[in-house]
Amino acid sequence: MIKSYSDLNEQEIKKVYEFMKLETNLVNSIDQMNEIFNEKIHDYGKGVLFYFIETEVVASLCIVLEVAKQLKTAYIHKVSINKEIRNIDIILEQLIKYGSSIVKSYGAEDIRIGISDGEIIKIAERIKLKIEYRSLEMKLNEVGKIHEILEIKPLNKDNKNRYIEIYNKSFSDMPHGTIANIEVIDKFLNDYKENNKLEYKFIVCDDDLEIGFMEATIENERGIFDIGLCKEYRKKGYGKRLLETAIQFLVDNKAKEISLIVIEQNQVAYKMYQKRGFKISHVMGHWGKL
8 A cells, every 4th residue: 555644644653763763873852853844845645655455564665746837847756665675676676667657747747756775675676676866965075266256145035046047047957957946045045044054046147147156054064055057157157156155155155075966967067067176975866767
C-alpha cells in the first residue's frame, strides 16, 4: 500500500516517524516531520509518499510539486528504503511509478529523479533507471578578488514583487529551475532568524540596471550562496562579476568557508565556477530522467 503524507492517520504518522528516524537523519520529532512534509514545495504532503507492508513503512520518497504546473517539471528525491526487505527492486519500482503518476496529474512533462544513497543507485540501475548527471557541492579555497563586483539591494517589503520577477526571470529556465512566490518571500521577511544562521536575499544591479539576484546563508562561519542573471543580461560579462559579488559579500561578512551547489548539467555555470577556483567537495546526488 502506498499513501501520501496528507492522507495518513495518527498511527501511520507514528510509523512513518519510526521509519524516518531509522533510515534517514531528516527528523528529530513528529512536529519537525510535520513541518518538513507539510510545505508548499510538496503541495502540503501530497508529494511525500510512503510504502507500507501491513502496518510497517519500508520505503519513501518526496516529490517537488511546487513548479509542476508552471514549469511542467517535477523532481523525485529523498528516496529511502529498508534494504533488508524482500522484493526490494519491485517495491522501489512501484513507488517510483506511483510518484510519476502523481506528477503527471499535475501536468508535468519533465520528470527527474535524484538519488544520493549508493545502494539505492544500484537498485535503480537494476530496474533500468539511467543516471545521467550529478548535483555537486563545490568549495572555494583561494578567495582573492579577481573581478569587479556589482551593487546589491537587500530584499524588503517595498521591492519584494520586483525581486520575485527578477528571480523568476533568472532561474525558471535553468536546469532544475524553480520559481519564487509571494508566500515564500513573505515568510522570509517575517520569520524570526536564528542567531547562528544569517540569511540574505538581494537584487543585483549595475548602476540603474537590475540584472539578477543573489541569496546567501552564513552559519557557523560557513557561507553558501545562489546567484542568477535575467536572460537579457547573460553573455555580457556579468556572470563573473555576479559570482565575485557573492564571494566578496561572504568574505566581508566573516565567512571562513565559501560553498555553492550546482547541477552538473548546467555547464555554463559549472565551468565558470571551476575557472574561478571552486573544487568539488561533495556529490549531493545522482540524477536521471524518467
